[in-house]
Amino acid sequence: MQRSTFLKLRVSLDEAERFNARAAALGVSVSQLIRDTALHGAVYVTLEKAQAGYEFRRLGAMLKHLYPARDSRWTAEDRKKWWALINELRERADMLESTASGGKDKAVGLVHAG
Template sequence: MQSSPLPVADPTRNATRQDTEQATQRPPQKRVEIRWARDDYQAVVHKAQACGLTLSAFIRRATMGRRITTLTDQTAIAELRRLGGLLKHLYPKQAHWTAQEKKRYWAGYEQLLEVVKAIERRL
């Protein structure tokens, strides 16, 4: 009996949320066919692509009430966190800034953190 070769992971491909989702859940066992109007089908495919999910994964998440995050939101959160980290390094350790300047700096930094938290809550 000849065994089938194991799939080889592509080292150039990053793991996606879809890969993680499939690894942590039971494997799908039932197949469902759905009839779509052409426009509705295209809209759902577009939404799935915007989230970086396959059509099946997107529909499963939507119907089961699970979180669906667009790639744009994920990218925005990551970028805002990166900017916040860089901004923290710009704060002078010496007393060259006036108290007013320091207060404005920290107010801006806290606003940035609030934006990140607001986006995360919306997800």
């Protein structure tokens, strides 16, 4: 989509510095930060697939430690769903890491802009 229309936004010097810092931290332009936040409530960023795979693997490892082993309220079906989620995270991490080719492949995701 071609973007040819400009919107004017008046901000203080401090606010401009905060926009620039936040955009730099996310690796996006200030325009993308403002546009995505206003339209979607979050910023779309790209990660190298290897990095995205690492993050999936890290998330799975964190969730694994929250497994309620001694909680009698969990049914066998609940436990199966839990481990299916952990295994899916591992499979996605493997897939992302195996398809990364020299850092050129990208995965897209949402990041809260707050």
